[in-house]
Amino acid sequence: MTPSPQDQGNWQRVHPISPLVRGWVAVIGVLVVFGRNTFEDLLRSASSGGRDAVEGPPAWLILAIVGGAAVIFGTVFFLSWYFTRYSVSDDHVRVNSGVLFRQQRQARIDRVQAIDVVQPLLARIFGLAELKFEVADAGKSAMRLSFLRLDEARRLRAAILARAAGLTPLAGNAGAVPEAPEREVMRLSPARILGSTVLSGTTLTLVGAAALLAVLASSVRSWAVLAGFLPLLLGLVAAYWKSFSTEFNFRVAVSPDGVRLHYGLLDTRSQTIPPGRVQAVGITQGPLERLAGWYRVHVNVAGYGVDRSEGGGRSVVLPAGTLDQVLQVLELILPDPGTPDPVGVFTAGLTGKDSDGGFQPSPRRARWLDPLAWRRSGYRATGTALLCRHGVVFRSLQVVPHERTQSLGLFQGPLMRRLRLIDFVLHSTAGPVRPVVHHLDLMQGRQLFLAQASRAAAARRIARPDRWLEAPQPIDQDKEYLHEQ
Amino acid sequence: MREPIDPAGVDFRRVSPRLIRLRLVAKGASGLVLVLLGALPLVLRQTDVWHGFPLWPAVVLPLLVVLAVVWRLALIPRQVRAIGYAEREDDLLIRRGLFFQRVMVVPYGRMQYVDVSVGPLERAFGLASIKLHTASAGTNAILEGLPAAEATRLREQLSARGEAKLAGL
Numbered sequence: 087m088t089p090s091p092q093d094q095g096n097w098q099r100v101h102p103i104s105p106l107v108r109g110w111v112a113v114i115g116v117l118v119v120f121g122r123n124t125f126e127d128l129l130r131s132a133s134s135g136g137r138d139a140v141e142g143p144p145a146w147l148i149l150a151i152v153g154g155a156a157v158i159f160g161t162v163f164f165l166s167w168y169f170t171r172y173s174v175s176d177d178h179v180r181v182n183s184g185v186l187f188r189q190q191r192q193a194r195i196d197r198v199q200a201i202d203v204v205q206p207l208l209a210r211i212f213g214l215a216e217l218k219f220e221v222a223d224a225g226k227s228a229m230r231l232s233f234l235r236l237d238e239a240r241r242l243r244a245a246i247l248a249r250a251a252g253l254t255p256l257a258g259n260a261g262a263v264p265e266a267p268e269r270e271v272m273r274l275s276p277a278r279i280l281g282s283t284v285l286s287g288t289t290l291t292l293v294g295a296a297a298l299l300a301v302l303a304s305s306v307r308s309w310a311v312l313a314g315f316l317p318l319l320l321g322l323v324a325a326y327w328k329s330f331s332t333e334f335n336f337r338v339a340v341s342p343d344g345v346r347l348h349y350g351l352l353d354t355r356s357q358t359i360p361p362g363r364v365q366a367v368g369i370t371q372g373p374l375e376r377l378a379g380w381y382r383v384h385v386n387v388a389g390y391g392v393d394r395s396e397g398g399g400r401s402v403v404l405p406a407g408t409l410d411q412v413l414q415v416l417e418l419i420l421p422d423p424g425t426p427d428p429v430g431v432f433t434a435g436l437t438g439k440d441s442d443g444g445f446q447p448s449p450r451r452a453r454w455l456d457p458l459a460w461r462r463s464g465y466r467a468t469g470t471a472l473l474c475r476h477g478v479v480f481r482s483l484q485v486v487p488h489e490r491t492q493s494l495g496l497f498q499g500p501l502m503r504r505l506r507l508i509d510f511v512l513h514s515t516a517g518p519v520r521p522v523v524h525h526l527d528l529m530q531g532r533q534l535f536l537a538q539a540s541r542a543a544a545a546r547r548i549a550r551p552d553r554w555l556e557a558p559q560p561i562d563q564d565k566e567y568l569h570e571q
Numbered sequence: 572m573r574e575p576i577d578p579a580g581v582d583f584r585r586v587s588p589r590l591i592r593l594r595l596v597a598k599g600a601s602g603l604v605l606v607l608l609g610a611l612p613l614v615l616r617q618t619d620v621w622h623g624f625p626l627w628p629a630v631v632l633p634l635l636v637v638l639a640v641v642w643r644l645a646l647i648p649r650q651v652r653a654i655g656y657a658e659r660e661d662d663l664l665i666r667r668g669l670f671f672q673r674v675m676v677v678p679y680g681r682m683q684y685v686d687v688s689v690g691p692l693e694r695a696f697g698l699a700s701i702k703l704h705t706a707s708a709g710t711n712a713i714l715e716g717l718p719a720a721e722a723t724r725l726r727e728q729l730s731a732r733g734e735a736k737l738a739g740l
Contacts, residue, residue, distance in 0.1 A: 222706060388706060491678075491681075492678075492681050492705045492706055492707035492709075492710060493675060493676060493677040493678065493681060493705050493707060493709075493710040493712065494675065494676045495673055495674065495675040495676075495709075496576055496578075496672075496673065496674040496675075497671070497672070497673050498575075498576045498671070498672045498673075499670065499671050500670045500671070503575070503672075506575070508576060511709070513705065513707035513709035513710045514707055514709070515706045515707050515708075516707070516708050520709070528575055528576070532576070532577075532578050532579065535578055535674070535676065536578050536579075539661070539662055539676045539678070540661075542678060543661040543662070543678060543680075546678070546680050546736070
């Protein structure tokens with residue numbers, strides 16, 4: 087290990103039982119494999135009245151195997167724990183891990199995109215938590231500290247967020263940072279989550295599968311086809327359960343460090359998205375959700391990427407909310423809507439058509455390409471964000487702040503060329519929201535393209551600094567600070 | 572040549588016409604392989620290795636492949652001439668495509684890094700490709716067929732402007 091000059095001597099280890107919490111699946115697996123043989127032999131000898139007992143392995147062998155396994159697991163776990171160390175300095179979070187293949191990872195604190203405190207079920211039982219620190223690399227490699235005691239994880243989160251915000255606590259005095267107070271804004275009842283699970287796209291799949299099954303069964307006149315659908319059915323049940331257990335007890339809170347989301351039935355997670363880290367917002371409503379008048383709100387955050395491994399729900403900021411709740415959440419993640427009438431504009435974006443709410447709609451000839459949804463297609467630029475509206479069965483509204491625009495594109499295929507139509511595409515960071523405006527009039531699209539490019543350029547010049555509690559600086563000073571790196 | 576998709580008031584610089592020859596060579600070579608593969612049944616049939624193969628598919632298949640390859644090759648000059656780029660004050664514009672046209676604008680301040688690559692064939696023609704990366708995977712901004720000197724100049728220019736206008740994420 088090479089001690090770096092910045093090493094402030096505050097290297098710490100994670101909680102000793104962490105490897106067990108992480109590796110319990112392997113332990114259980116080995117126990118099952120070894121245990122089953124032994125157990126079966128025992129059973130056999132018992133059922134045969136002990137006559138076959140001599141054939142089973144002697145007790146000392148079983149003990150030796152169990153003991154050996156314990157020693158091996160213990161050693162591996164001890165080494166893995168011993169070699170995993172982390173440190174939080176004023177500018178960096180560092181994690182060193184690995185026994186044979188050493189890994190040293192460090193991330194700049196002011197580049198933090200989001201921080202999660204995750205508690206898988208087993209960790210919850212032990213009062214432990216994992217701290218996940220996201221930087222902008224599309225969800226490939228977060229910094230994970232697993233596992234810490236829950237209060238330690240929260241203290242560390244507060245310290246990291248305070249430093250990221252630009253507050254500088256006394257060096258080596260991380261404990262002195264009080265946790266930013268949070269105010270609960272919204273809490274979704276279990277009934278709401280159950281309802282949203284039932285009204286989700288999974289049900290549409292189920293209905294489709296059931297219809298297909300009915301047709302097949304009546305034409306083949308045999309129930310044998312049912313067997314073929316069993317895996318699909320199991321998959322759907324699993325999807326329902328996953329959606330319900332992930333989103334259970336969903337709470338939205340706000341603190342000076344950003345938006346806090348808490349959710350989970352067995353595994354719980356609490357996410358913090360600092361201000362200005364939301365790259366794009368997508369509000370969607372499927373045909374079943376419309377019956378209840380609920381919307382689902384997704385966000386693109388640079389660190390989350392399209393990572394679906396952990397329940398896929400990390401980018402959801404509201405699983406099922408009424409229009410009022412959606413507007414409330416939007417107010418938290420886009421504090422400045424850039425229009426005097428945000429309620430009217432966003433409502434028009436969600437439910438309106440044609441030029442409601444000042445939206446620029448697609449021309450009438452777009453119906454040749456888009457017979458149902460052409461009246462919904464449209465956009466509206468406010469002072470701070472671009473709103474893209476589309477979809478009539480699956481309604482959706484995408485909001486991209488001007489200062490978060492990465493690049494823009496125009497696209498035209500041969501048919502669109504004939505109809506003098508054009509698609510306008512906004513490139514956002516990887517995530518569930520892919521903003522696009524379909525089938526605009528050619529002139530209008532070209533105009534939007536150039537106007538949006540200059541709006542984005544203007545917004546970048548006055549963008550807030552990465553450290554959100556510092557006062558905004560003119561771009562020249564920002565440059566100096568960037569040269570320091 | 573001005574397409575309706577091109578934004579008004581922007582003059583695109585075109586890439587080197589040598590890219591036409593480069594692509595003709597590259598696509599011609601892969602086309603030749605395809606044609607040979609397509610002609611395989613006919614050859615096998617004529618040499619009595621695979622006697623049972625019916626005559627007309629054996630003849631039609633290579634003809635279709637030849638047609639497709641010729642069509643693809645014939646499009647190359649126009650496709651190459653459709654590639655263009657324009658450096659503006661705050662961003663770089665890139666256009667391409669004949670049937671499916673695309674125009675893209677990449678702000679200098681959003682560029683994370685710039686790739687310049689030269690393959691063996693490109694080196695033989697004195698050309699290079701340049702690719703711009705932003706934080707979005709959707710930004711597919713690649714420019715092929717730049718003369719090597721122009722690629723170097725563009726890279727330096729882009730990096731300098733990117734640094735001057737750098738804006739986090």
